[in-house]
Amino acid sequence: MNLKKIHTPLDKETILHLKAGEHVLFSGDVYTLRDAAHKRLVELYNRHHLVGGKEGEKILDISGQIVYYTGLTPLLSNGCPGSAGPTTSIRMDKYTPQLLDAGMAAMIGKGPRGLDVTRSIRDHQSVYFVTVGGAGAFFAQKIKKAEIVAFEDLGCEAVFRLSVEDFPLWVGVDSRGKTMWDTI
Amino acid sequence: MDILSILVENVELAEQTSVPICQDTGIVVVFLDIGQDVMVIDGGIEEAINNGVRRAYHDAYLRKSVVADPITRKNTGDNTPVMIHTRIVKGSSLKLIVMPKGSGGENMSSLWMFKPSDGINEIVSTIVMHVKQVGAFSCPPLIIGVGIGGSFEVAPLLAKRALLRQIGKTHPEPHIAEIEHKLLEKINKLRIGPAGLGGSPTALSVNIETCATHIASLPVAVNLCCYANRHCEGTI
Numbered sequence: 001m002n003l004k005k006i007h008t009p010l011d012k013e014t015i016l017h018l019k020a021g022e023h024v025l026f027s028g029d030v031y032t033l034r035d036a037a038h039k040r041l042v043e044l045y046n047r048h049h050l051v052g053g054k055e056g057e058k059i060l061d062i063s064g065q066i067v068y069y070t071g072l073t074p075l076l077s078n079g080c081p082g083s084a085g086p087t088t089s090i091r092m093d094k095y096t097p098q099l100l101d102a103g104m105a106a107m108i109g110k111g112p113r114g115l116d117v118t119r120s121i122r123d124h125q126s127v128y129f130v131t132v133g134g135a136g137a138f139f140a141q142k143i144k145k146a147e148i149v150a151f152e153d154l155g156c157e158a159v160f161r162l163s164v165e166d167f168p169l170w171v172g173v174d175s176r177g178k179t180m181w182d183t184i
Numbered sequence: 185m186d187i188l189s190i191l192v193e194n195v196e197l198a199e200q201t202s203v204p205i206c207q208d209t210g211i212v213v214v215f216l217d218i219g220q221d222v223m224v225i226d227g228g229i230e231e232a233i234n235n236g237v238r239r240a241y242h243d244a245y246l247r248k249s250v251v252a253d254p255i256t257r258k259n260t261g262d263n264t265p266v267m268i269h270t271r272i273v274k275g276s277s278l279k280l281i282v283m284p285k286g287s288g289g290e291n292m293s294s295l296w297m298f299k300p301s302d303g304i305n306e307i308v309s310t311i312v313m314h315v316k317q318v319g320a321f322s323c324p325p326l327i328i329g330v331g332i333g334g335s336f337e338v339a340p341l342l343a344k345r346a347l348l349r350q351i352g353k354t355h356p357e358p359h360i361a362e363i364e365h366k367l368l369e370k371i372n373k374l375r376i377g378p379a380g381l382g383g384s385p386t387a388l389s390v391n392i393e394t395c396a397t398h399i400a401s402l403p404v405a406v407n408l409c410c411y412a413n414r415h416c417e418g419t420i
Contacts, residue, residue: 036257073207073247082203082245088288088321111321111380132187132379133288133323134410136207138194155259156247168190170381180381181320 003168008066010105015127018171020178026129026167030068030108031060031149034087036157038095045102060150060159063103068164069110071156072146073136080143083136084162086110089128093117100124112181113173122177130172130180142167187378191411202244205412206323209246210284212237212266213344219275230268233280238262249287269341281348283415289326289408292318295340298402304363307332307404312370314406315387319371320380323410326387327351328371330364331405334395343407346391348415355392364390 006014008028018024033041041060069089072081089109096107097120106126110133113121121128132138145163152158173179198205214233218224241248241263250264251257273279294314298307311330319326331342354361367390377383388411397403 071207071247071249073204073209074245076203076245081207082201083198083205083207083209083247085207087208088291090321091291110323130379130381132190132381134206134379134412135190135194137198137201137203137205138190140203140207141197141201155261156249157259 005166009064010066010127012125015106015125015175018127018174020171020174020182021180022171022174024129024169024171026108026169027165028066028163030066030162030164031062032070032072032158032160032162033067033092034069034071034157035091036154037151037159038092038099040151040154042095042098045098062099064105066106066108067099067104068108068162070139072160073140073156075146080146081140084140084143085136085138086131086133088133089113089130096120100126108167108169112179118173118177118179121173122175125175127171127175128173129169131167131169139164139167187381187383191378204246205414206286206410207247208249208286208288209241209263210286210414211250212263213283213285214266214268215281215283215345215348216268216270217273217279218270219277220272221276222278224278230266233266233268234264237266238264246284278420279417280419281415281417283344283348285344286323286410286412289322289410292322293340293343293405293407295336295403295405297336298404300400300402302402307402308363308367308370311367311404311406312374315371315408316374316376318408319374319376319386322408323412324376324380324387325378325385325411326371327409327411327413328367328387328390329407329409330367330390330392331407332392332394332403333397334403335398335401336403338395339403339405340407342393342395343405346393347407347409347413349389349391351389351413355394357394360392360394364392367392 004024069087073083086109093114096117108129150159248263329343329346331339371387376386
């Protein structure tokens with residue numbers, strides 16, 4: 001099967017062409033972000049009254065970036081984690097609209113999203129990709145580089161920039177707010 | 185790309201390269217059966233279990249996924265403390281069942297206090313409805329542990345112990361095995377499918393454990409587990 005290949009930077013045109021349920025292979029840079037890092041990032045944004053302002057950029061500028069909901073196992077001697085699959089996305093729903101306001105381009109995780117997030121994805125013409133939970137070794141093997149970029153004290157919840165190659169993803173929520181769960 | 189083939193490749197890769205099958209290497213649950221003739225000397229047994237987990241999670245590059253306080257949420261950095269459930273049993277041996285339990289299924293688990301008059305149909309439809317709502321979040325295909333009976337705190341422990349049963353084995357009591365079969369059939373008709381992306385199977389097994397209960401009570405707990413139902417046991 002010849003799958004559509006997409007890569008970063010994900011431009012608007014590419015995002016607008018993606019349809020709920022569509023299966024793609026993704027390559028490029030993503031930022032790991034899960035529960036504790038979401039909480040801290042949003043608190044920092046709130047404290048500095050910013051949506052990607054100067055202080056925010058120093059901490060972590062999410063604008064135009066793709067977020068991968070995962071908490072890695074420790075990096076091995078090759079500099080990459082041994083296991084790195086997606087975590088349940090709905091736990092991040094509380095923070096997601098604000099990060100979309102701050103310009104987050106897309107998200108990768110597992111499982112459906114709430115209605116508020118689906119609407120926010122539509123309003124920002126963003127996209128949410130879903131992939132296979134419980135396949136951590138499979139995804140780790142597709143990570144070519146891992147680099148810590150923020151919140152090191154959070155341990156496995158720190159923010160890493162990962163360079164990934166050919167992640168198999170499905171469009172969970174597309175830029176029109178359609179979800180793949182409407183059809184399955 | 186076929187989802188089940190990704191899961192198969194994942195298991196093969198994990199085995200070949202000695203990396204975790206899933207990045208959520210869990211909080212460690214230990215079922216500890218201590219023979220009443222056993223004497224533990226030179227240190228505490230819970231301390232020894234925690235030391236073992238600390239060493240394993242460091243040496244094997246497993247993820248440290250435990251926070252010390254549920255409200256302030258600072259990571260303990262070594263995946264301790266272990267959740268230990270101890271029973272005193274007859275004999276002179278010490279048995280440990282170790283289960284690193286990820287939170288995908290754990291977060292979607294539940295407990296209901298039914299009335300005795302509710303009966304089995306009400307229980308079955310409640311569990312099926314529950315799996316319908318949360319199954320996609322729990323990394324299906326699922327293994328579903330169900331605990332029926334006991335008191336408020338016992339049913340969830342029964343549900344967790346039910347996950348230890350070998351896939352394919354049914355409950356020895358025919359009327360319980362029948363409920364297991366009924367639940368599995370109805371849950372697979374939901375077609376949540378592998379990774380929650382539709383199709384079949386949604387669940388690989390439904391395992392029920394039961395216990396005596398109060399005349400007024402009918403507690404039912406469900407503990408969900410992903411296909412990576414990791415556990416092992418050892419006896420000293």
